[in-house]
Amino acid sequence: MLLIYTAVFLAITTSSSVVAEQARLSVEYPERVDPSVNFTKLFSQSVVFPHAQWTKETWNGITSYAHTTPLRCFGSDSAIEYDIAILGALWYNLVGKAHLTPLPQVLPSILPPAIVLARFGPNGIRQGSRRLSIDRINVPTKLRISDHADVVDCGDVPMVYVDNKVALRQLELANAALLSQSSLRVADGESLAKDGKFHPRVLTLGGDHTITLPLLRGVAGVYGPVSVIHFDSHLDTWKPSKMENSPWLPGEEIPVTHGSYFWYAHNEGLLASNNSNIHVGIRNSLHSWDDEEDDYKVGFVISYAEDIEEVGWKGIVQRIRDAVGDNPVYISLDIDVIDPGMAPAAGTPEIGGFTTREIKKILQGLSGLKVVGADIVEVAPGYDTQDEITQIAAANIGWEILGLMAKTPLVVVIIGGGPAGLVTCKSLLDAATGKFPFDPVVLEQESDIGGTFRYRSYENANLVSSKQLTSFSDFRLPLSHPDHLTLEEYVDYLRAYIRHFNLESRIQLNSKVIKVERGPNGGHIVHWLRKEPGSGNWQEEYKSRSQLAGRRLMILGTGETGMDLAYEAAKAGAREVVLCSRSGFLSVPKALNDFQIFGLKFESKTPVPIDSLITNLAETAYVHPWVAASHIRWFISDFVVKRVLWVLTGTQAGCNQL
Template identity: 65%
Template sequence: MLASLRLAAAAVVVCQAAQALGYIDYPVGIVNTDAYGALNFSAIFAAYGGDKSNARWTRSDFNGLTSFAHAPPVRCFGADAETEYDVAVLGAPFDTATSFRPGARFGPNGIRQGSRRININHIHVDAKLRLTDELEIVDCGDVPMVKNDNKVALRQLELANAALLSSTALRSYPGKSIAKDGKFHPRVLTLGGDHTITLPLLRGVAAIYGPISVIHFDSHLDTSRPRQLPDSPWLPCEEQPVGHGSYFYYAHKEGLLAADNANIHVGIRSPIDSWQKYMDDYEVGFVISHAYDIEEVGWKGIVKRIRDTVGDNPVYITLDIDVIDPGMSPATGTPEIGGFTTREIKKILQGLAGLKVVGADIVEVAPDYDTQAEVTQIAAANIGWELMALMAKTPLTE
């Protein structure tokens, strides 16, 4: 009891000394409401061990909103539309074109939850840089995609993504931009959503940069040719809808993909219903690196295959979380055993440093199937961190 009293007395002395030194100007007494307007919230909200001035805190700040890796939340399509940035994080809550388990509409929120341990202001040790020294990164929130009409929802995403891409980036760089108009444009990291969202996203980047090489991390090819079957529920005159297994077929038809098979699938390991799928895939413009190749050539061999395929082309990286083994990322719509480990995917991505990444997405995260430890969401968030590091390392110049 005596020890407790001495500790309490010591705490009072320390607190009084801190106030005397002016560290925090607390009001005198809880009923002295007139003094609340003078509170120094920059000091009160300062992070432990951080800069006590913490000038970023103002009365206009909002605390508690979960943005990706603590990126500033910006109303990119509203009051903050004139704000300039270099990378925009955009959520695409869409899962009504899946073929198995739905739930990826909650992926954007889940990935943001998984990113709470990450901070864009921290140093990326492997990349040897601080993201915010190279890029102004903001979180634009989610596109409000309708839930009962896929065409409308995908159109909403296409227009939103195009609006972000068409603006001018905050930073410019020595040398000529690779964009067709010669300007420097923001890059977008999209959090899906099922994999169908990649089609409208590719339309946006191709409009700025022309046909691009795609690096596609997935356990499935996603180049299926839509076809009418004898027992199809669609009438002969009805168009086959795009889905998360056929969007690359449409991207090829629209001329969005780089020519000469300069696009690559990485991590493929799913069953197929016919060898024709592989022939169709080559016609769409891809080469294939299977998941099990890593057992023979290692992560460096996978990186070499990717680099040999895309060359010096501008690249778009799309990553289905099911490229990772379901033992490490179970929360996805179409899991396939035998995938990469999280360490392997990090090493492969880091091995792509120097490529001109014009945009990226992370898709098929369905949080309802995750463990209580949020392992899939954490893995997806860290992949986003790696993708932004690639963007930070290489400006989009010729």
């Protein structure tokens, strides 16, 4: 039987060889290659896929994260500028992880057990990003990262594996070197950095979670203390303590581990105060209830994994936003925040985690936060499936984080908390887009909003304009409200406007701007002083009638305020009041009630605001587009008004309402 199979096989191969030989002989090869043939173009993938060059396809080229440009950031390419750097941290804590990683027999026995994960963590995430690209559009967020930021892959930081302290110091120095540079693109808003410059941001791929500590040191050096959003199944804020029979000698320092690095970060002043840091996805067991108390003392609040069932991803997003507020944000994500069914290659897996879709929705919901740095850690490719699902999940999470960095808001400083400042703040928030992520902040020198209407008001003062023209189009006063507001009522209206559009967190009171100058790397630097509440006003001015009694007054100007002051002085019993004007003027009532024109008497039980009457007559009538484009009605109005004023008063200076 074996002989028969062999004979058949030989017959088949022989016949195939004959066919192949005949086919080869039938081909006529040219004696020389035609030099006019462009073989580069002939074999280019652009012939088949005209939308992209072959060098950018997912299956070839140098393996960098999401096909970002690879650079020698610590060598020959150190002078090249960019906006975001991808950095690999090839390191695992020998103290915290040695018991978790079995040593394959193929590795020499002299290597520490954790070297398996340390060598392949960042590279595994890069492998998982092969089908991603910063040039592609993230459909849910409507964002193409490369439209907003130049992203490069700086490779991996050389870190020794025999000394934890030295390895962390190497990472800290490398990260600080990247952060100290100037970014390629300069935003039009205010920089978040302490020096007013724009610096690159770093997304670090790990690696052990202990790397977050040296990374936070670098970030805090540039931006000051930051709010941390910590995605993890464990708290990682455990307070180091020596147990009985511990191997450490009296007075000997306990090294930082993957479970205590946030405790050290808090003690070093790297974390934002007032518990504006948050854990997300926590579901680990505790040694005692003291763990949560210590966690709160470190500065964190907790959102548990089970919250996804109670409040959904939107509720978790709101809790994150409530915690971090307007602070610069650092995102640290342990891959074990995802359920091990979808990300099994984690250092310390815990069941009951988020799905990949849930974590993507939560991250996308954080759009607009001031993300200044991030890391993705604890990815252990040696534990992954053949489909590399953990590495693919980590890579896609990094892509979402890059989108958040690319959309880091443009800080716009608005000087003054009066009506114009408040409306500008609200309008910028409405106009914010992925391309222009405006992040307005209002600096008001006084202890309350309202501006002139609050701090330069006086007793019995009222608005001249009616509520129809004074109230904002998107926040109308009720019809039952009187036509003309007192200044106190108007300031209350502005407060209601702030509450309605949630502008409270955007306003900084007692903040006086003293100088605005161009930043050294673009944008502007705003210098302002913080005034302690109750330390006095910035200016002194008229407030009540009692200041005018028995005095001789000269009032410069015959506008609404001048006429008001003259009336108040007369009612207060001033000895003499003199109104000074450059030329004649005409005063008319702000509301028409009983009046007479050419002997005709008009009476009305309800006064009609004159400004709304003029507006209704002149601005709501149909105007032909040609008339509007030529501005002819403005010329006619100007001509008529000036002549009427001249006839009535002998001047064309203006018309005031009382």
